[in-house]
Amino acid sequence: MTDRIKMQLQCPMPELDYEIITLAHGSGGKLTNALLESTVFQLFTENDGIERRHDGALIPLEGKAVFSTDSFVISPIFFPGGNIGELAVNGTVNDIAMCGGIPKYLSLAFIIEEGMKIKDLWEVMIGVKYAAGKAGVTIVTGDTKVVEKGKGDKIFINTTGIGTLHPNADIRISNIKPGDKIIVSGQIATHGIAILSVRRGLEFESDIESDTRNLNKSVEKMLDLYGKQIHLMRDPTRGGVSSTLNELARDTHLGFELEQISLPMDKQVSGACEMLGLDPLYVANEGIFLAFVEASVADVFVEDLRRQEYGQDAAIIGTVVEDHPGTVLIRSDFGGMRVVHMQVGEQLPRIC
């Protein structure tokens, strides 16, 4: 039994007079109050730092802060390995970590479609609470809106986070230089394939679970150890590894060369990609990051990363070169090189 499911059992849903969300729950009046009192404020108490009585929160901050926002519109909202609540927390926590920040505070804003079941909303909130606890961040302020049936899709969540900058961090695109090693922290393409396996009309049986998880603890540790030798980090979510690397190749005017054989990937995931005709480099991830690291420390970096949470499959997957600026190449398992283009259209909408 996962910790999240244990938490669900420890936080039984309160008895309410209604089972679904109505427009009146978004009115700002009595029902909005009742909904918040019986759900949000049950789960996120003042001990968690939420200021239930005001539209904002007061937070202590020192020095440079990292600030990041993301809206989550994933469909379906419950998927193998997680739900939209966990995803919304982990996504923003990870974005802050990628900037060299240590995430501290999150805001949480719901746009709920009229007719959503309260029990589903509760389960999503359990996911938020579980993920926030795991990442060590505090939900300090929030907002709830309700839209008519057919003007939303169950629930959209925005999380916006604030972190303090890690004292050793110097994460900048301009720090990337020829010779840098490109490291991935874990198996690729897991999230996208997990979502596809439950997408209406595409369902297939598998044990593949989304890799939604918080990377901040591992990243903090790696910054403790390697500081400025980490030139850049980025989590390859929407658009997958290919989009992230293509953007960076364009922005740095450098070339990247990847080794297909080094890409860590689960067998079931690579099988599903083959079956569906998908290139795993274009499939979304949630719980891995790419790091551009000083070549001289790349091997020990990977060794250390493998000892961190969620880092056991870390690998060097490529090198930064001066040749073919702006272009990402990959050497296939058979030795030939091909260009990894930026994704043009939409591979899979609403993946996060």
Next chain:
Amino acid sequence: MTDRIKMQLQCPMPELDYEIITLAHGSGGKLTNALLESTVFQLFTENDGIERRHDGALIPLEGKAVFSTDSFVISPIFFPGGNIGELAVNGTVNDIAMCGGIPKYLSLAFIIEEGMKIKDLWEVMIGVKYAAGKAGVTIVTGDTKVVEKGKGDKIFINTTGIGTLHPNADIRISNIKPGDKIIVSGQIATHGIAILSVRRGLEFESDIESDTRNLNKSVEKMLDLYGKQIHLMRDPTRGGVSSTLNELARDTHLGFELEQISLPMDKQVSGACEMLGLDPLYVANEGIFLAFVEASVADVFVEDLRRQEYGQDAAIIGTVVEDHPGTVLIRSDFGGMRVVHMQVGEQLPRIC
């Protein structure tokens, strides 16, 4: 011609190959990049503080910070006096001001429905830029998601803001005490009636415009002048003046007594309320605030507030009493007292 319209003329929309938003614009690939490059990054340059190349922003902050989030789902997105972009900026700016904060940085996250016209998106973004400039806040990070047609409604916007705490501010519910005067900074019920006048099926002719506007400059000035003599501020948006006051009466265990005759209201607005059978105390506002102020300074506070931007109609509208704790009463124009209940259902969905 308003300044916003002038800005629109100065920021002509770039020529694009497409006229509407498709799902691929939310893919994280080439089209997402192209859309952002040609719209967001045209309007919000690095001078504005946006870090286009990362998922987060680095901001300098000192001391205590105020943090607030709001999602905006108003329908229609264009309305007399503004659009959802302006509303989204002003709403969060005002929430921060209400907490005693001086708003500094905003995040901006769009959830766009497939099929939205690029020209409408551009106009919304002009609204964002105009309002941010007016309020003196910087958009530093953002996010764009696209959902299928029928799973959203043109555009939803989340803004989350950070401000520094005004050194004189001590805004706390527990500071409210018997004898305090309740002051409103301007005319009530304007926003709700402006939206109603263009709501499908309810349209009526009027010159009433939404009061969406930034209150932070006036609030900062009032905090400079009155500091801790301002016990609480709150902007009575969704649910109107009645919801805000009922919540506060409940939370303080005090009674509030209002004077109907003192409520500043535009004649057209009060006429429309009468025509539609609406009590203006329940109608949403966007550009006014309620302040609970030390009785001894209430008169001069109002005089000073009237000299501030958007403060010309400020008035004392009531008093905090020990009697009838948790209850808001109003003395009618004819002298009788009645209870102002908290709104139960939904008067007007998607008003903000």
